[in-house]
Amino acid sequence: MAGQEGVEQPRKRTGATAARWSPAVEDEHALKALELFGNPTDAEVPLPSRPESAAIARRLAQVVVLRHWGLTPKLTEDVVLLVSELVGNAVRHTGARVFGLRMLRRRGWIRVEVRDPSRGLPCLMPVHELDVSGRGLFLVDKLADRWGVDLLPRGKTTWFEMRIHDR
Template structure:
């Protein structure tokens, strides 16, 4: 996964200055993620169950939600954050080698799904002010309009939906 390591900035190449963040650099990295993993609007894409895959999932989400679907920056920020939380849960808690990411848009809604092979259900826990972890599903619950888990014959799909204004 060259160029998709756990940092948000591209790696410095030998003999060149480090690339600074810009929309053009972010677009290029999103295109690389689309080339490497596929388009999650056309079907489920598989990503390796490693922490750095959260970066790729965020880039795919940003690319699809804002650039492809043309939705608002605020909605895109929330979708990117929630994808990161669901991917983090799939990576940390399932022991899987891969997880799936899929994005759907229908009139008035967007839906993002993360599928993994574990049938262990995520738990929405009470969050206290000083907690340093365990806030993922709390954020999903607060920032999405609906969310849930669908048990499958082999694993589960954790999803969230957000209302969107159709033009």
Template sequence: MWDAEPVSTVLDRVGDPTAAEVPLPNLPESARLARRLTQAVLRHRWAASTQVTEHTVLLVSELVGNAVRHTGAHTIGIRLLRRSGHIRVEVRDPSRGLPCRLPVSELDTSGRGLFLVDTLAERWGVDLLPRGKTTWFEMRADG
């Protein structure tokens, strides 16, 4: 359903994560929707490079997928910010359980999410909130 619509219209239908946090349901499809929102912002609003867009979309998918699989949240929030040469992505969920980067080997088929975030993002972290947490990462806007 979402793949058929033009990527720029997803912002009008779902919400603009640059203006306010966009809530996503706790469904596996939310990772795909988060990818489309991110792609729409980076390509159509911020004219980010192809590499920055691809890496950011991948990492968004990992963080939203982790929130769906591991937090038991009813909703997950996504927000995109652009600050002084950096793109910041924030994924909020109501769990205060901290994500942990697992050691991975080349044969592992899962558990690579935070390894990818740690490898591709310029920096990342977790901010604990009174009710939940925000897991975030930053990419250089210029690639």
């Protein structure tokens, strides 16, 4: 739910794809990350704002979506990619020392949130075929069903949601 001065972007799923990732490759590392940093479904997991934290966030997302929630490898791949993009933005553009990762599931939906202390809003920019950077929010916009930003008294939460088929 976009809040206060938030921005919400409902989207339909399209065929956009990015580099392929295999959930089985990092399975052991993902379980170790969960043990070391905590479960983002229980509480927000604080991570240092360093480039290597993107790998930790990807591993946490992988183990939650694939193992804990039992969702498909394809959905896991998409969530891991989008987590990486939101974390990359938090690390590169906010000047924060720490950011938080939170993952929520409710009937028919999953939601991933990245909180940082900056109130600067992310901007969806046009992407050109030969661009080598600046595709993060473009990918979020294409792969997520909804995404947005909730401004907080101290910072913001950038989030995306994806529909899932509950069994």
